[in-house]
Amino acid sequence: MGLPLQKIKVLEIGTLIAAPFATRILAEFGAEVIKIEPIGKGDPLRKWRKLHHGTSLWWYLQSRNKKSLALNLKAPEAIELIKKILTDTDVLIENMRPGALEKLGLDWETLKQINPNLTFVRISGYGQSGPYKDKPGFGAIGEAMGGIRYTTGSPESAPARVGVSLGDSLASLHAVIGALISIINIKTNQGKGQVIDVSLAESVFNIMESIVPEYDLFNFVRERTGGSLPGIAPSNTYRTQDNAFVVIAGNSDPIFKRLMTAIGREDIANNPEFEHNDGRAKQSDYLDKAIESWTRQHTIHHVLQVLEQVDVPSGRIYSVADIVHDPHFIARDMLLDSTLPDGQVVKMPGIVPKLSATPGQVKWNGPDLGAHTQDILHTHGYSDEDITALRDKGVIQS
Known part of the structure; x- marks a missing residue:
């Protein structure tokens, strides 16, 4: 049996964490994910945290099963290519600042005319509307505004942050949920495409349990309590x-x-x-x-x-050392051996969730910058001569 999302086509215009983590999940379950990267440097994640021969190990994980399309988005030809790709794309996921795609001519009114069944997932710090929509917002800011940072840590110390990019990852999960809900609506209810507006701050806020009614009814503010779980004992x-x-x-x-x-x-x-x-x-x-x-x-x-x-x-x-050597994680296929381009074998996290009939797969690690540019252009009707001309003009990198 094939993978459950193998007929779903996804275009990612995103960097670092929120949009790329969402598309990684979709790719692990079979979606064809085309990741657009800027020519020359690619996604900044390629240089984040620990590097192996100049490339981030996080990159190899975060971009597995994706195709890299290297484009100069300032070139009109690149925007035309994106529009061609979108004609038969199911989901577009982006995490640029609100208004950035509009400046490129990729506003929702234009996109839904190109493809009425397109699901347009937008991840930003504060959402696409409201007084804060134009403010820059990273995951750490979303954690602070969403309420979790206020409750994390010891009462005697400053509010602590979780040691991973929790705000971004929560937004990614909400993006996947929204995308799948929209796809199901289209497939089962003859619905049309729509915009999925995901805010980092709201994604954090959404997991904050009953803090709002507790405050509203009792004027109770949940404070930092160290390692305990407030109101639940022991x-x-x-x-x-x-x-x-x-x-x-x-x-x-x-x-x-x-x-x-x-x-x-x-x-x-x-x-x-x-x-x-x-x-x-x-x-x-x-x-x-x-x-x-x-x-x-x-x-x-x-x-x-x-x-x-x-x-x-x-x-x-x-600790991570405990995880890597734990027999339960091993038995659950949560530690997969992966081969890097130089032949080095390294452990990577497994796939979540576990599906009994159509489990996710890792087909390849995060690719070289522009590794799939030529194939993608061929698929969308560009000849070798067209590709050479675009490369010479600095529109693409392959």
């Missing part, structure tokens, strides 16, 4: 005898009783004040102290062994 990070940290989530009613019994605190386990979460949440500090007084007496190995025996969710905090 769920926290605890230090062990060997100076490690264990995460324990004993916040369901039956699990709580098993946890307290396992650590020798039957008095707490059987106290009716703690029977349900609302009672436990009122005394979460007390419960955390009781749990940590036990974990500090034992090694993390012993703590995990005891809690596993009584079916209490718990785990140590993994």
